[in-house]
Amino acid sequence: MSSVTARAIIYNAYGEPAETLKCHAYKIDVASLKPDDVVVETVACPINPSDINQIQGIYPSRPPISVDSLPELKSPAAVCGNEGLFKIIATGSNVSNFKKGDWCIPADVNFGSWCTHKRGLDRDFIKVPQTISVNQAATISVNPSSAYQMLTCFEELKPGDWFIQNGANSQVGRAAIQIGKKLGLNSLNIVRNRDDIDKLVADLTALGATKVITEDDNGSKEFGKTIKSWLDGKQIKLGMNCVGGSSVTGLARKLGPDATLLTYGGMSMKPVILPTSLFIFKNLTAKGFWITGNIKRIPNSRVDTIKAVLKMIEDGDLAEPTYNETKAKVSDLTDKKLLDIFTAGLANSKKGKQLILFE
Ligand SMILES: NC(=O)c1ccc[n+]([C@@H]2O[C@H](COP(=O)([O-])OP(=O)(O)OC[C@H]3O[C@@H](n4cnc5c(N)ncnc54)[C@H](OP(=O)(O)O)[C@@H]3O)[C@@H](O)[C@H]2O)c1
Structure with missing residues (x-):
């Protein structure tokens, strides 16, 4: 040739x-x-x-x-x-x-x-x-790597800890569910409602989601009590937002004191709307996450992350x-x-x- x-x-x-x-x-x-x-x-x-x-x-x-x-x-x-x-x-x-x-x-x-x-x-x-x-x-290098870095670079999450995410049916969201499960974490996953919502809930649960709720549940004050019962006294330490608008408002309200909220996407094209009280009374930290920026910030993190994700794939922790x-x-x-x-x-x-x- x-x-x-x-x-x-x-x-x-x-x-x-x-x-x-x-x-x-x-x-x-x-x-x-x-x-x-x-x-x-x-x-x-x-x-x-x-x-x-x-x-x-x-x-x-x-x-x-x-x-x-x-x-x-x-x-x-x-x-x-x-x-x-x-x-x-x-x-x-x-x-x-x-x-x-x-x-x-x-x-x-x-x-x-x-x-x-x-x-x-x-x-x-x-x-x-x-x-x-x-x-x-x-x-491997964008979606699962982003999920891995968000779950490991910002909060020291230990087995049994909770994180919450919207856009949970996205490829990043699906990877976060599985990587979170591997790390022993509980996940509260927000998805958009649809006719076959039961199928999506079953799908994400099979991947390792602890709980899956709809955007309607996310916006409902009443439903908050159900979530509290699931948490059983624990606080959610990390939030991951790729939607914005009212979705992130509901998500942020479920975070515990001193939690971190990472915004990594804006699928609804709406701004991130956060209640003032969360900053004052819960000491919320809200940051952006961008894998390109994070890789520049942490030397070798691209290769290290790819290696860690590769190992999870080879071990069967991430589904096809x-x-x-x-x-x-x-x-x-x-x-x-x-x-x-x-x-x-x-x-x-x-x-x-x-x-x-x-x-
Ligand atoms: N910052 C970073 O470093 C980084 C890295 C990777 C990805 N991202 C971002 O992460 C997001 C997801 O990426 P991906 O490749 O995983 O996406 P994907 O697999 O193509 O999925 C897109 C997701 O967005 C949801 N969605 C679309 N329009 C929406 C709307 N108007 N309101 C609420 N949800 C909506 C879809 O929900 P349904 O399931 O209901 O259809 C779907 O779950 C994108 O914004 C992407 O740019 C950022």
């Missing part, structure tokens, strides 16, 4: 994905690698909310829009996507930490993962074992995540086909996590 035809989903300017995205095809010269180079093919990549916000230009950490992003670019562009699973298909003469066929994930954010192949340096990647599934490996999967057959791809796949995935991303699988 002397060269491969690669394709990537790119944007030249910020805007709504449906209007801004393009597919760029380019050649990667595999025969002339520099000593530390590797060439990877993409196995799978997810569509995360933050990927969309990057394209819109409203996410603080963004890849540069530059002509150096990819070979053969005619105008400055950025490649979409932050995480994914890749397979090494060629290595330069100095590369000893990877061999052909190894799986790896990007070592840093803003990688540009929505592509079929990429050339990079060996240090741009972290090896992952093939003992875990494609779905788990392709999505279910995604809406779309297959992209690389040998059949055209620019239009790849763009259509990502455009459809983006359009469906409100209906559940989308994963593009390359084969």
